Amino acid sequence: MFEARTRRAKVVLQIVITLLVLPFLFPLIAMVQGSLAGAGWQNYLTVLSVPELPLFFRNSAVVALGTIVIVYALTMLAAFGFSKLHIRGKEVYFWMLLAALTLPEVVLLTPLFSTTTTLNLYNTYWAVILPLAALQVPFTILLARNFMNGIPDELFDAARVDGAGTVKGFWYIILPLTRPIAAAIIVLTLIGAWNDYLLPLVFLVDPTTQTITLLPQFFVGQFSNDQTKVLASAVITAIPEIAAYLCLQRLFERGLSAGALK
Amino acid sequence: MMFQSSVAKRRRSTLIVALGVATSLALALVGCSSSTATASGSATSGKITWWGWTPEIGVGKQYIAAFNKVYPNITVTYKQVATASYDSVIRPALASSVGPDVFNMAPGGGIGSIGSYQGSAVDLTPVVTKALGSNWKSKVAPIGPSGLTTSSGKLAALSVGSTFAGPMWINPDLFAKYNLTPPKTLDEWISTCQAFKSHGVTCFEQGAGDPGFNMDLIHAISDSIQPGLWTQASTGKAKWTNPVFVQAWTIFQKMFSNGIMQTGALGTQQYPDVNNDFLAGKTAMVMMGTWYMQYSTSAGATAAVSAAGVANAKPFPVVSIPFPDVAGKGNPAPLFGDADFGLAVNVKSKQQKAAETFVTWLATNEKAQQVVSNALNDISALTNVSPSWPDITLVDSAKQQSTLDALIKQAGTVTEPRLGAINKALGQALGVASASVAGGKATPQQALATLQATPGIG
Amino acid sequence: MTATTSTRTLRVGSPKQAGGDAPRKRPLLQPRGYLWILPALVLSVGLIYYCIGYTGYISTLDWNGTAPDPTSVGAANYVKVFQDPVFWEAIQHTIISFLVTFVIQTALGILFAVLLHSKVRLGVVYKIVLFVPVVLAPAITAPVFRQIFAYDGQFNWVLTHVGLGGLAQPWLAQSSTALPVIMSITIWQWTGMTFILYYAAMGQIETEVLEAARIDGAGNIRTLVSIIWPGIRGTTIALATLSAIGALKTFDIPYLVSMGGPNFATEFLGTLIYRQSIPLGNVGYGAALSIMLLVLALIMGIFLNTRGREKKEVR
Structure with missing residues (x-):
């Protein structure tokens, strides 16, 4: 965007961006540094040797995967409906969904207390997956619908003229073309589900169903708070997310660039 | 033809979506957990x-x-x-x-x-x-x-x-190192803190961002002015606007400016901040209750010090001292629990x-x-x-x-409750009063008048 | 974002109807989509509107959340909301926080996006550093920030070492500095997202237009103001809406970093609702606050939407 023709200008640009990024890097360094304080790498070994760790990872993976599958399926179906199909009062439904964007998790807590217990969902993954998905879906539908609006109707119509049904059109045309936005949806949903603290804390009470976000709790007692190990578990918890982002980075950016949020 | 095919298509899409709905419902129902129950059960197994x-x-x-x-x-x-x-x-x-x-x-x-x-x-x-x-x-x-x-x-x-709360806990090693003795009065407390400060050591640390522990501190101060009045006020038998409380809250407020409280006390929590600093040997005195006895043991102290982030943890012998006689009334050291x-x-x-x-x-x-x-x-x-x-x-x-x-x-002789007489509304109102006084947003008189006027506190 | 969605819908439908014979057939041809959107509606709208309804009901009760016999108090909780000074403080903090974080994030986001589109070396590294904060949960980063902004923390250490020791202060302990700290953490966390969206949007600006401008002699600043900025306008409006919603939803950072304190200086609606509903057990009052939050969010959504639309029409 900015043109830097001379060598000096290039160096200046590089320095400017480095200086600007430093404040963003600083807390990350403090985090890693803190996790190595006291016992050093031993902190990581202690965290990794928590016997429940693999279980917690699995549970978080179950919750994240479950949420991603539900969000992806519902988002694609609905975004397709909103973008390409005939629905009377489309805007009304869409607005109803968007209004749900404004709802913070805290507000859901009390109603969910009673709902999950009456539906017998308390202490099951569903008590976390369903609310998480419900809160995520409005935003992802918004993204996916805008993305699908960018796919020419003619492409879809042509397929229909060739005798392919709506379902086939959806399956063979829409789904492959929407891969970039799917990557964005997956990354965003993964972040939301993997990082969620409140819902698993309250609704997954059995030690065998608890998620990775509760890992730091192992090092926080009533009277003690081992910051070094809390930070080490934080770093360990964040690694899968960073890996997922790195893997999907290109698709993620392409998804967002195709007018997803304009 | 076209009509037909579109109907057929619609049916198929209906089917697929209906399947989707059905599965999501089914998934929701599968979640039902069932636990095996034996009514009331046995007393020995x-x-x-x-x-x-x-x-x-x-x-x-x-x-x-x-x-x-x-x-x-x-x-x-x-x-x-x-x-x-x-x-x-x-x-x-x-x-x-x-x-x-x-x-x-x-x-x-x-x-x-x-x-x-x-x-x-x-x-x-x-x-x-x-x-x-x-x-x-x-x-x-x-x-x-x-x-x-x-x-x-x-x-x-x-x-x-x-x-029980009321006592203070000290790091005797730090007192010995700088040749200081634990304070017995408010003036000694202030001078001790000045001495520690001159050596670059935090003297007294309080999680003043934590209403519960501020309550312990103010409770102890008012008990050293007039024992038992706090409990009477908690149960509605005395008024919070009593001059004793005005004096207690004033002493509390002044602690933020007379060098007793550490800098940034209002942004500090008793747990983990104060606890970790004390156990890491950075602070000479804290106000903690009898639960701190567990750090007297070798095992308890070693674990706690290493949990405070200290490598090769070397425990020090924590010792309790009576709460200083901050009003000079000569009343027995406060203890409530x-x-x-x-x-x-x-x-x-x-x-x-x-x-x-x-x-x-x-x-x-x-x-x-x-x-x-x-x-x-x-x-x-x-x-x-x-x-x-x-x-x-x-x-x-x-x-x-x-x-x-x-x-x-x-x-073993204490009958004065620490939390037992304080209901939710009072606890909340006391928290607001202590925060506004500590932050200098209100005078003790103003804060106590507001506190007394809060509904449902007695 | 809502603004654009509606104009987009118009574009999908109307221009085609004006052109040729395809349009007349189109409504007939277009299959019905109710069933396609049904699952999402059942889950999101169903669950969330059920919760709103339930919250609305609870907001008329005096209830601690466990007692079997809550008493109905009508609108008393709402009267209390309007009389609660902390509620008004929370509203004020929300507005300040939205304005400040939105402006700074937008500026930083655009700057980073422009710079990273300018062929700097190691672009990926910068991108990762900016995006990692988005990925980290506030529950993870909060203790780090508590430490950084403590009186003996790293921030004051840096200040002292760059010769600004006079500015060192207990950042989280003062009403005057606690809110700016919370806002800076929010900016730290979300600038990566803003950046990615602008970065993506700028990728859509055609290079020919940019080159043409250069040939006409436009400099960097001129290009930024007259080509890039209009080109990413849609993203800016969308981000304004999202930031406003985010500000209303603010909970984790002030709750975990400063507990809403000192002296309510960092109280937001989210922290107030949580404190009232869970630790204090005033579930009815918390529900009334929740309903107020929803009303505010809706008012704001409609306001931003209509304003956004007006501007679009003017263009």
Whole structure:
């Protein structure tokens, strides 16, 4: 965007961006540094040797995967409906969904207390997956619908003229073309589900169903708070997310660039 | 033709979407968990779960191991929930059918409040009578049942032990290093802090961002001006606008400017900030209660110091000192407390008998109470049990044992509650008053007038 | 974002109807989509509107969340909301926080996006550093920030070492500095997201247009103002809406970093609702606050939407 023709200008640009990024890097360094304080790498070994760790990872993976599958399926179906199909009062439904964007998790807590217990969902993954998905879906539908609006109707119509049904059109045309936005949806949903603290804390009470976000709790007692190990578990918890982002980075950016949020 | 095909297509799409809806519904239903239940259960066997914010997981396991020597067929699973989240976790759990069989309850309006959860608790009067006889009240510290009995007379939980606040804890190594003596008056406190400051050491540290611990501090100050008035005001028998409280709040407010409080006290929490700094040897004095006795032991201190982030942890002998006589009235050092926690049995428990066995054993059995006493976290509920020092390795018994004994002995006579007389509304109003005074947003007079005018505090 | 969605719908439908014979057939041809959107509606709208309804009901009660016999108090909780000074403080903090974080994030986001589109070396590294904060949960980063902004923390250490020791202060302990700290943490966390969206949007600006401008002699600043900025206008409006919603939902950072304190200086609606509903057990009052939050969010959504639309029409 900015043109830097001379060598000096290039160096200046590089320095400017480095200086600007430093404040963003600083807390990350403090985090890693803190996790190595006291016992050093031993902190990581202690965290990794928590016997429940693999279980917690699995549970978080179950919750994240479950949420991603539900969000992806519902988002694609609905975004397709909103973008390409005939629905009377489309805007009304869409607005109803968007209004749900404004709802913070805290507000859901009390109603969910009673709902999950009456539906017998308390202490099951569903008590976390369903609310998480419900809160995520409005935003992802918004993204996916805008993305699908960018796919020419003619492409879809042509397929229909060739005798392919709506379902086939959806399956063979829409789904492959929407891969970039799917990557964005997956990354965003993964972040939301993997990082969620409140819902698993309250609704997954059995030690065998608890998620990775509760890992730091192992090092926080009533009277003690081992910051070094809390930070080490934080770093360990964040690694899968960073890996997922790195893997999907290109698709993620392409998804967002195709007018997803304009 | 076109019409037909579009109908057919529509049908197919209907089918697919309907399938989607059906699966999501089915998935929702599959989630139903079923637990195998045996009604009320046996008193000597079964599997029970216990949730609490205290004791620490290691201490809890000690209790359970001792219990299993007597009742090998009752499996107890203890789950420690962080203090900050206990209330949000326990509420839906008690409403569900899969909640814990045994759960912690506390007097007053704070965490695990008896007022909030007594509806889920079984009346334990019959079992405690069976265990200790009809004169059971004479065998346990009175502060226990008084805070855990509802207004209608139901004994909602059995106290396992008590904790008291009022004393301060010091790092004697730091005092020795700079040749200083613990303060006994407000002036000495100020000069001691100046001396520590000149050496670059934090003198006194308070989590003033934490309303609960500010309450302990102001309570101790007002008790040294006029003992017992705090409790009278808490129960509506005295007014918060009383000059004694004005004086107490003024002393508290001045601590932020006279060099006693550390810089940035209002942004500090008692846990983890103050606790970690003290245990890491950065601070000379803190105001903590009798639960700090557990750091007198070698094992307790070593674990705590290393948890505070210190490599190659070397423990120091923590020692308690009486709260300084900040008003110069010569009153006895303040000490107030209640049941640290009570164990309640969930009315929805399917193993109620086994749960009752566990609760009664821990709260009334002498061997169990000896374990509680030796852990030095709580002062035992049974009055005839005290720590057996030969079984306990202190960091420096010459410096520590006599003060510990004195503290435990004094605690046994205390009737003044710490939290028990403070309901939710009062706790909240006191928190607001202390924060506004500490932050200089209100004069003590203004804050106390607002406090007195708060509805529902008495 | 809502603004654009509606204009987009118009574009999908109307221009085609004006052109040729395809349009007349189109409504007939277009299959019905009710069933396609049904699952999402059932889950999101169903669950969330059920919760709103339930919250609305609770907001008329005096209830601690466990008592079997809550008493109905009508609108008393709402009267209390309007009289609660902390509520008004929370509203004020929300507005300040939205304005400040939105402006700074937008500026930083655009700057980073422009710079990273300018062929700097190691672009990926910068991108990762900016995006990692988005990925980290506030529950993870909060203790780090508590430490950084403590009186003996790293921030004051840096200040002292760059010769600004006079500015060192207990950042989280003062009402005057606690809110700026919370806002800076929010900016730290979300600038990566803003950046990615702008970065993506700028990728859509045609290079020919940019080159043409250069040939006409436009400099860097001129290009930024007259080509890039209009080109990413849609993203800016969308981000304004999202930031406003985010500000209303603010909970984790002030709750975990400063507990809403000192002296309510960092109280937001989310922290107030949580404190009232869970630790204090005033579930009815918390529900009334929740309903107020929803009403505010809706008012704001409609306001931003209509304003956004007007501007679009003017263009």
